[in-house]
Amino acid sequence: MAAVLSPIFPPLLPDPLPAGRAVGITTTIPVEVVLAAGLVPVDANNAFVTAHDPAALVAEAEGAGFPRTCCCWTKGIYGAVRRFGIRRIIGVTQGDCSNTHALMEILRFEGVECIPFEFPYQPDPARMEQSLRALAGELGAEVGEAERWRRRLAAPREKAAQIDALTWQEGRVSGRENHLWLVSTSDFSGDPDRYEQEAERFLSRAGAREPIPHQIRLGYVGVPPIVPELYDYLEAMGALVVYNETQRQFAMPQQAASLAEQYSRYTYPYGIFGRVKDICRECERRRVDGIIHYVQSFCFRRIEDRILRHATPLPVLTVECDRPGTLSGQLKTRLEAFVQMVEARKQGRPIF
Numbered sequence: 137m138a139a140v141l142s143p144i145f146p147p148l149l150p151d152p153l154p155a156g157r158a159v160g161i162t163t164t165i166p167v168e169v170v171l172a173a174g175l176v177p178v179d180a181n182n183a184f185v186t187a188h189d190p191a192a193l194v195a196e197a198e199g200a201g202f203p204r205t206c207c208c209w210t211k212g213i214y215g216a217v218r219r220f221g222i223r224r225i226i227g228v229t230q231g232d233c234s235n236t237h238a239l240m241e242i243l244r245f246e247g248v249e250c251i252p253f254e255f256p257y258q259p260d261p262a263r264m265e266q267s268l269r270a271l272a273g274e275l276g277a278e279v280g281e282a283e284r285w286r287r288r289l290a291a292p293r294e295k296a297a298q299i300d301a302l303t304w305q306e307g308r309v310s311g312r313e314n315h316l317w318l319v320s321t322s323d324f325s326g327d328p329d330r331y332e333q334e335a336e337r338f339l340s341r342a343g344a345r346e347p348i349p350h351q352i353r354l355g356y357v358g359v360p361p362i363v364p365e366l367y368d369y370l371e372a373m374g375a376l377v378v379y380n381e382t383q384r385q386f387a388m389p390q391q392a393a394s395l396a397e398q399y400s401r402y403t404y405p406y407g408i409f410g411r412v413k414d415i416c417r418e419c420e421r422r423r424v425d426g427i428i429h430y431v432q433s434f435c436f437r438r439i440e441d442r443i444l445r446h447a448t449p450l451p452v453l454t455v456e457c458d459r460p461g462t463l464s465g466q467l468k469t470r471l472e473a474f475v476q477m478v479e480a481r482k483q484g485r486p487i488f
Contacts (some may be wrong), residue, residue, distance in 0.1 A: 311377025
């Protein structure tokens with residue numbers, strides 16, 4: 137699969153998939169345990185959204201019986217598993233999407249080996265340790281080896297952090313590039329060593345660029361977009377996304393002494409309140425002028441928008457998308473109006 141969106145960006149899916157060693161994942165999990173088992177992690181979300189025709193994968197799922205009123209990420213994961221011949225998948229059954237339960241039942245019915253993984257309801261290293269050991273037992277891995285992988289992945293995670301810094305500190309990395317590099321730390325494109333090498337090359341080139349011209353700085357919060365064109369459109373209007381909330385969390389930006397601690401600090405699985413604290417802190421640190429809150433159609437997280445709006449003093453635009461494709465004319469108009477409003481607010485001009 138040619139998922140290369142930049143000449144120096146690694147594919148988001150190993151090509152070809154290693155026979156018998158590929159393990160799909162439905163979202164970020166303790167990837168160190170998968171690597172400790174000698175297996176190759178494949179984030180089915182990345183496989184879906186970077187496919188040659190992601191809309192065809194959604195159509196395949198709907199043809200197999202998935203309802204129209206179901207999250208397209210769920211349908212895309214199903215289509216990617218079918219398209220790329222993934223025969224084993226780890227599904228997060230606590231801490232992500234409730235659709236995963238039904239998705240795993242369908243995949244199991246079709247002969248795919250499905251392994252459940254649960255994040256604790258609240259961040260708790262002791263309970264996280266139990267979940268890690270349960271996953272290691274399912275995969276035939278040793279927790280001690282997974283801890284060695286944690287230390288080994290410190291270097292590629294640091295490269296991701298440097299790319300993030302080049303985005304918000306110097307403006308030399310675009311919001312879309314930031315998104316791609318950080319989101320791919322969910323599985324390191326199946327090859328952490330290659331990820332690190334490619335990231336080093338990217339840092340060398342990006343560090344020599346001129347800063348990207350922009351008038352306002354935006355934060356992007358919520359799940360990664362099913363329409364990555366969003367970043368390009370904002371940038372064309374002089375709005376640089378300098379903060380990708382969930383993608384940054386995938387990269388595990390905080391140092392930790394153990395896997396249990398590392399995945400307890402990871403905010404995404406544990407509800408809105410921990411996320412809001414992280415969002416507010418990062419928006420202040422990165423001097424963000426406004427927030428794009430992306431919500432996926434038919435996702436329960438849409439309900440949390442109210443809490444986010446009350447928690448931040450910054451202007452928030454809630455953007456909802458359904459299927460992969462291009463931005464609608466209506467959404468482009470809303471984005472334009474928001475950028476103009478944020479710019480006027482920043483400059484102290486009247487806002488009508």
